[in-house]
Amino acid sequence: MCSGLLYASTSAVQFFPTARVEVELVGPTAAVQEGMASIAGVVRVESVAGANGASRFVVESARGRDVRGEIFQLAAQQKWGLLELKQVGMTLEEVFMRIVAGEESDAAAPAPEPPAIEAEANAS
Numbered sequence: 152m153c154s155g156l157l158y159a160s161t162s163a164v165q166f167f168p169t170a171r172v173e174v175e176l177v178g179p180t181a182a183v184q185e186g187m188a189s190i191a192g193v194v195r196v197e198s199v200a201g202a203n204g205a206s207r208f209v210v211e212s213a214r215g216r217d218v219r220g221e222i223f224q225l226a227a228q229q230k231w232g233l234l235e236l237k238q239v240g241m242t243l244e245e246v247f248m249r250i251v252a253g254e255e256s257d258a259a260a261p262a263p264e265p266p267a268i269e270a271e272a273n274a275s
Contacts, residue, residue: 169194169211172219173239178231180206186225192216205234 176183180198187210188196195211212218219236226233 170214170216170218171239172210172212172217172222173235173237174208174210174222174233175201175205175235176226176231176233177205178226178229182229183231184208186229187218187222190218190221190225193218205232209239 174187183206184196184198187193187208190210190212192212193210194213197209197211199207199209201207210218210222217238219238222236223233225231
């Protein structure tokens, strides 16, 4: 008999553990990447294809940590030309690849047992 109870054994944080920002700017690529990686809360800086002398990066930070202000300040201090700065999400493919690759540490932990629910045998 179906009790009509649904529960999730995982949370959205497990699949989206970081916040992501896409940055396009003109500056020395290695120095830009190193500078953004040194910002508190940044866990990863990935260089992606740029065009017309500009570099493009995806910066991942701890979930809930918005690093756009610090990236702007860094670019201004270093006199790099900031062309674009926006929050982006993960694609379904990226989520799938992380799960398959085992990057999510919570995925290895056993799921908690759902609370037991007893139906009354003699409903009045």
